[in-house]
Amino acid sequence: MQHSVFSPMGPEAARIAELAWLLFLGGGAIFLLVMLALLLALGGGEGVRRRLGARRAILAGGVAFPVAVLSALLLHVLGVAAALGAGGREPALRIEVTGRQYWWEVRYPAQGITTANEIRVPVGRRIELLLDSGDVIHSFWVPALHGKRDMIPGRVTSLRFSLDRPGVLRGQCAEFCGTQHALMAMLVIAEEESAFAAWVARHKVPVAAPADPTLALGWQAFGRAGCGACHAIHGTPWAGRSGPDLTLLGERRSLAAGTLDNHQATLAGWIAGPQEIKPGNAMPAFNTVLDGKELRALAAWLESLR
C-alpha cells in the first residue's frame, strides 16, 4: 500500500516529489554553507574574518543571494503549479467525492454508481475528482497521488491526475474535522481498465433477497433494524443517504473509513458497537436491537455483497 509522498504513483505526484527533493537538498546545502561561514567567522584567520565582515560580502550573501534563490524558486514553483493545474485535455473520468464526518461518499455520475471510502480508478486515464463537503471543512489527501485539496461546504474544488500503474494508495483527511478526524482514511485503488469495467458492471447488478436461510435472516434483520434509513443498497428498497452506500460492501478492504479490516467478525462488531469503535460517529449502536443470531446473519449477508 502506497502512502508516501516519496513513492509517487503518477505524473502529478512525481512533480511534487521532485519539488520536495529540490527543497530538501537545496535547503540542506544552503544550511551547510551558512554553518561553514559561521565556523570561519568564529575560528578563521584575521584576513578571512575581515573579508566575511565586509559590507560587500554581507550585501552579496545576505541580500543578493537570497533574492536570487527565492526568485528562481518562485518561478520554478509557479511553473510546476501551472503544469499541475493545466486542464488541457478533457478528463476521461469524473468522480465526485463528498467529505462527511467521518467518511467519504464517492459518486461516479456517468456510470450511475455511488460507493464509499474506496475510490476505484482505471490506470492511464485522465481523472478529475470534484470535491465538496456535507458538513465541515475536510481535506482530501492521498500523498502518492497529488497534493492536499480542501473540501469546503457549498463549494466544489477539483483535483486532476492520472496513475501510471495498478496499486492501492492510502489517503487521509488532512483538515481537523472533529473527534474522529484521525479515523477518516480512504483508499484509492488503481486497476487495469478491464478490472475497473468489471467492477462497474458488478456494481450495477441489483442486489436481490438471498435464498440461503442464514443470509435471508440477515436481509430481514437489515430491514427490521431500520439500517436502510441511512444506508442504500443498489436494487433494494433501502436508499438512505446519510451513511455509506453498502452495495458490494464485501469487496471493500476496510470498514468505517479505514478504521477496521473488513470481514464478518469486524462487521458484526461494528454494527453492535460503532460508538465504542469510533466514538461520536453518526451511526447508532445496535447491540440492544439485534440478538446474536441476527447480528451474525446480518454480518454474513453484508459480507456476501460482492
Add this chain to the structure above:
Amino acid sequence: MMRARAPGFSAITGALAALLVWAGHFTLIYGAHALACERGFADAALLGLPAVPALVLGASLAALLAVGLVGWRAWRRLDGSLAAEAGEDAPRFLAWLTLATALLAALAILWEAVPVLLLHSCR
C-alpha cells in the same frame, strides 16, 4: 528648540511610504482578485485584455512607480545634500532606511505580481 533636531513625523512616514504602497498593492490585488472570482468576472475582458491579469499588472506598475519615486528621492538625499551635514546621523540613517524599504517593497510587489503571468486566475 528640542524638536527642531528630531526627525519629525514626515521623515518617518517617508521611511514607511514604500511599505505602505506595498500594503495597498497587496490589499488591492488580493481583494480585486477574490471579488472577480467570487462574482464570476474571472474571464471578463478589459479593452480586449483579460481583466484580472490586466488589473493586477496595472496596479503593480503603478505601485512600482510610486516605490521607485520614494527610493529615488532617498537616494538623492543620501548622495547630495547630506554629504554637507556631516555629523547629522538621524537624517542619513532615515534616508538609508527609506532606500532599503523601497527596495524591499519593490521586490515584494514583483513577487506578488508574477503568479498572474504564470497561473490561471481563480483556480
